[in-house]
Amino acid sequence: MNIVIPIKQVPETSNVKMDEETGTMKREGVESIINPLDLYAIETGIQLKEEYGGKITVITMGPPSADKALKEAIAMGCDDGILLSGREFAGSDTWATSYALSEAIREIGDFDLILAGERATDGDTGQVGPGIASWLDLTLSTYTSKVVDVNLVEEEEVNYTTVEQNSIIVERMVEDGYEKLELPLPALLTVVKEISFPRLPTLRGKQRSRKVEIPQWNLENLDLKEEFLGLQGSPTRVVNIDHPKVTRGGTIIDVREDGKVEKAVSKLIDYLKAKELV
């Protein structure tokens, strides 16, 4: 079973600078990591590979330095990495990003499953995963919390007169419970934290990741519609950025010294009453 995992490099801290002119994020000078929620997709992929064989290709769109994220994923146990990088991708929104990634995945070709994190911790949209599924007309399960089973039809068993085909059975987390779905492959799953516990890179994996060549794809070597890329390919425009005030300046009562818990709590009750909350 061959798996593709689109990942994103995100800033380590939440103190990100914005470009006032374009309204996009400035990524220079900030320590970058793999989007923490992508690690669950990577771990799920590695577990599936361990059970069913095949290989895992990780792909990201970003600056040349984003190859670090790909190498880290390879150190965890992924096989290949592909970096989509070039000026033409700058300023892409989720529509343009999922277009570019889906074309690159089309180029990779031989895959059964795409695994993606639920969303990235910086942009926080959760739209690129479903977007890739839409571009590629794949079946989709979002908020996937469990892989229940994988049905792979053996090569020699494939009988074209029957409708039997490879499929994956998953659970997806919804507001009030879990839905169980069967999706024919190839499919795209976006996964939540509950699905797996990410492993650390191994020493052998790290050694291998140093040797792996990461090809760089862009408009020069990939068949892409330029008008679908970057800022010009993006339907949305950021027109304003505000920095909301974090501090609320509420009432804080310290009872550690005086031990007047009862009084502090009754003041809290008064607050709740004033706000019509009790």
Next chain:
Amino acid sequence: MEYKGVWTLGEARDGEIKEVSFELLSRGRKLADKLEEELVSVILGDQITDQQAEELIKSGADKVLLMNAPALKDFIVENYSNVLQDLIAEYKPEIILAAATSMGRTVMPYVAIKTSAGLTADCTELDIEEDTGNLLQTRPAIGGNILATIKSPNHRPQMATVRPHSTKPAEKDESRTGEIVHLKLDSSLLDGRVKKLGFRKNEEDAVNIQDADVVAAGGKGMKKGENFAMIRELAGYFEGAVGASRDAVDRDWISYPYQVGLSGKTVTPKLYFAIGISGAIQHLAGMKTSENIIAINADPDADIFKVSDFGIVGDLFEIVPELNKQLAEEVK
């Protein structure tokens, strides 16, 4: 034909229209009034009655596009997406709003790609730009550290999801009238690839924390799972839900569906209790837009106090039982 009108995408389960559908109408009504256009509630499902659809009209819809079919009973993104694309092509709405739920956040990006529409997730504010009539969409990003305003000047429809409970459902006006359009499902739009095999409801005392008006959450300071009993009691006085920080979930004191924060759920209740939660940036990202935040923590320097409207510094094992005691008297 020009793109015109504001759509809200309602949600239903087992023939019942969900609350969030009515919240979307209060958002939509404001935009439709500014544009002087029609507000349409689109609802797909099975066995939704006209009587229920009337409720949407009383809550502000000028028109309800209602499609009932057994195949639409369950939300299957491929089917819903095909149907919506078909309706968009026919009716050409200018704006489509959906809830930022497991359904809205799945079907909206799927449809936005196919229709080349701009889509903005998790909006907290929506408005119409004076001169252009463009939809102005404001959303938090980067863990809530920035608020970005976004528009899609050259693409229609303009699509946005809004967080459940970020607005109140519109007041019902019994005298309002409108049109219910019964749509027939074109079965060629059914995708048929994905099968729903079952549904397992959340166990225990699980109230959907994103639906709750009050959330009482515990963190590392709770020391062990059994101590969440007092959090449950506290939540109980408000008929609220229990939440937890990642620290508590990672220690197996409570399960993942209760986790609030960047890798869990985002909640915006009227009242949020943070108990024994230090307020790591990842946790704040999931709750800091709550209307009222109450913090109880032993560490006066904990970041949670910075976002609190009311805080008590001290031993939670003394404070919370006292709080429960006083609340019990209030409730009586």
